[in-house]
Amino acid sequence: MLAASAIVLAACGNQNKMSSNSGSTKTELTGTNSNNNYQSVIQDGHYQTSKSAGVNQQQTSNQFNLEGFQHGLLDISKKEFSPNKYVFQEGQQISTEQTYNWLGRKTKQNPEGLNPDQPDKKIVPEYLQQIDEQDFLQQNGGKLQLKGMTIGLGLNSVYYYTKEKYGAQYTKNLSDDEIEAKGKEMANEVLKRMRQRAATKDIPIVIALYKAAPDDSLVGGNFFAYSVNRGGATSVSSWNKVNQRNYVFPTAGNEKVPNANDEAAFEQFKNKAQSYFPNLSGVTAQAQYTDGTLTGMHVNIVTQFYSYTEINSFTQYLQTAAQKYLPHNVPIEITVGSTNGVQSYLNRGQDEKKFTAHVFNNY
Amino acid sequence: MLAASAIVLAACGNQNKMSSNSGSTKTELTGTNSNNNYQSVIQDGHYQTSKSAGVNQQQTSNQFNLEGFQHGLLDISKKEFSPNKYVFQEGQQISTEQTYNWLGRKTKQNPEGLNPDQPDKKIVPEYLQQIDEQDFLQQNGGKLQLKGMTIGLGLNSVYYYTKEKYGAQYTKNLSDDEIEAKGKEMANEVLKRMRQRAATKDIPIVIALYKAAPDDSLVGGNFFAYSVNRGGATSVSSWNKVNQRNYVFPTAGNEKVPNANDEAAFEQFKNKAQSYFPNLSGVTAQAQYTDGTLTGMHVNIVTQFYSYTEINSFTQYLQTAAQKYLPHNVPIEITVGSTNGVQSYLNRGQDEKKFTAHVFNNY
Known part of the structure; x- marks a missing residue:
């Protein structure tokens, strides 16, 4: 319950009215909140919705995977970016178009695709199902600045495909080893890409891997690993295991x-x-x-x-x-x-x- | 919130295990509960559902009227039968069949109908839409006994009818005066009937009148009057006004x-x-x-x-x-x-x- 003992963001004296970078934009927070729950950012009275969430909504057919993915990612974020020190903002760095491209197969038309290409008549699974970015901000000289980021990669445990348009649906189970290997490979690529951008070059970036449950599951999947990458690091040096199951x-x-x-x-x-x-x-x-x-x-x-x-x-x-x-x-x-x-x-x-x-x- | 400060039923020492009238029936209560909320009865591990609620469910097309009627009736009951002194039980005295009959028109086939008969080719409104009975019990020598009752009469504010089967729907607005007069008349009849039964002859009976909202309303109707009738009284001697609107x-x-x-x-x-x-x-x-x-x-x-x-x-x-x-x-x-x-x-x-x-x- 978001009850009595609210913890106020430590660093902010006048937390509900902070001026932001641009002179004309008014930045507010969603208000004091309870222990271990983030305050989040409002720009000019509007909430900044996630650029990737809508894409995931379309791609993910099991609602539990969608919800468990976002919720679980927030739990992982809290380990590195304490709600007492950081303000939450929905992912603003990876654009909606990029999310679509990254979730696609890597082809000539889509060089950014993180899923492998599929040559004619071969069945090559798509591993990546959803991407979620969470931004963490801190106040610096009266301005809120991006100081940390968490990226979740949601991976299929079952690949669903048809052999022809509107044809029967086939499934291919993906092994845990395969999912883990592909996920870690993609994590390196994603980290490399984020380091090429000025805004995310030098901030800590947490990357977490989620194994989605099958479409017919009555419960979502689970995170199985995450890495904390210090500012500047362009490849993942170590992974922490997450042992959680539903x-x-x-x-x-x-x-x-x-x-x-x-x-x-x-x-x-x-x-x-x-x-x-x-x-x-x-x-x-x-x-x-x-x-x-x-x-x-x-x-x-x-x-x-x-x-x-x-x-x-x-x-x-x-x-x-x-x-x-x-x-x-x-x-x-x-x-x-x-x-x-x-x-x-x-x-x-x-x-x-x-x-x-x-x-x-x-x- | 049904939170911390639970009030325990005053009279019952060993409240969760009480033997009832019949030697083989085990009567329990639903458990300690918060201030101003009734405990209710469990017989042999089963909840005694209301005999009239299912009938109302079928007759009432506006869900808000159904919910507001039951909830509001409970609020009126609390004025007379304090949750600290009485245990709640869903209505067990007026049977399902009787509820159907009472809600019907008074005809040769259905002499118990509380709605007026409709001679050929005349439009006579049905006034009564729903009936709810709530029973209140007290412990007496280790047994739970019926010690009070509340009956709610739900009255139409609009009468919906068709001139032929499957024909167009017509409406007739019923005036507040008309509803009140009919409701009070029915209350007297209901009280008289309850006094003819041994179980309810001598207990206090509260009767409350509810004006249902039209079918298309986004909010339920309201109670407008209730009477408290001491044990034995066979006609209502006075009415209390309820001034509540949604x-x-x-x-x-x-x-x-x-x-x-x-x-x-x-x-x-x-x-x-x-x-x-x-x-x-x-x-x-x-x-x-x-x-x-x-x-x-x-x-x-x-x-x-x-x-x-x-x-x-x-x-x-x-x-x-x-x-x-x-x-x-x-x-x-x-x-x-x-x-x-x-x-x-x-x-x-x-x-x-x-x-x-x-x-x-x-x-």
Whole structure:
């Protein structure tokens, strides 16, 4: 929750009204915010949207990959560019056109393509699926200046293709080794390109690699490596491993989660909820594991029928049941939805002991 | 928020495990809950759903009327049956079949119909649209017993009819005086019927009258009167007026809200939000006035485009803008939605000074 104990950006005295580089532009921040969440930049009252996000939106057919990619990238950024010291801005350096070109295959017409070319009648996978740039600014002599950058490369784990236009869809699974090798190769190329620009020549650039989940997955993919490249460095010298994976509860088939107790706990909660309320059409969860330990869970409950008092009582019941059955000391979010949208939600944050709940209602 | 300071049902020592009337039934409560919110009953692990709610669902074409009716009725119940002293149960006395019959016209086949009969070729409006029963229980010698009841009668403000099957739809506006007179007449009849049953003969019964909004309204109707009938009373002796109305901001045409400053404040907030973010497709609000004073506001913001970082920054910005521009000392709820559903929400409760915010995300 963006609650009481807001942390104010340390360096800025008069943070909500800063003059920027150009004399006529008025730069503001989105306002004080809670611990570990970035403030971001407003130029002349307008938010600077990302130049690459719209492209990713078109290219990515699994919404979870899109969301998990952006959210996970922000988490990696926080390790290097602390929200207490930097202001966030959506990527402004790699243009929309460049994003399209980089995501394309490398051909004569598109020399900037990061995906390999495909000679006639051969099947060569496209590895790169999405690119996201995040900019981090600091105040310098009354001006906000670009002082850091994170670039995420989202890589396919499955390559989807057709042999002819509108033909049947084929799939080719890409091995982890292959994805990692290609991703690291592309990272070097991207870093080299950023160093050829004045604005990004000398700033630290973090590059992170994300393995996208298959299109039919009910949970997004995961970051598996990132590199921190000091100002001026034109090739990646070392990689940090990220050991994070997402699972769906209940698990399908033979899939094994790192800790079976977590799924057993979820099952108990699920049974309790389904026994309580006759109109539930589904109880599922997304579970995130970091280094083999559960680090977050999103429970999604769908009801077929809507009545205010029923949702109200049900939410109250879930508050007790979640506290009792679901794993402790882990941030958990529960949403209750119907065909009319989200009806209520419960939340227990990282360091919170109890769930809070909110029931949505209309007048 | 159903937060920290939970009030525990005063009378119950061992509240989560109470034996009920029948030896084999296990009665539980939904658990401790926050101030001014009812605990409700679970029988053998199952929630007792309302017998009338499903009928209303079918009869009511405006979802806001359904939700506002149930929610508003609960608010009226709280005046007479304090959540600290009573446990809530969905209506169990008026059966589903009876609800159908009562909502029908009074004919030879349906002598219990509360709507008037319609002789051939005459247009006689149906006044009654929905019925909701809420039961209130107290513990007595280790058993939960029915000790109070609230019945809501939802009345049409517009009667919709066709002159032939599948023919064009006609409307007839019903005057406030007409609705009030018919509603009070029906209330007497309903009270009389409840007194003929052993379970409800001697308990206090609150009856409340609701004027439904037209089908195309973007906000629900309002309660305009309620009566408290002591145990045994077979006709209503006095009515309390309820002066509550809901409005949509921005208002349409010549509609006047009780306090123009509230709408001006909303407009400032709306302009700020729309200027900030280029991808907004709408900013509207439902505003509730009680005795001419703003007593609550639900703001609904719809964005066309979804990106996690954008929603995150936008939500942070809204938190500042809402605090600055929207009316103070009034509970306000703001939801930000996209085609993928609710993306974030902000809330400032009755006695809270600041907005809290939550951004939904997936793994």
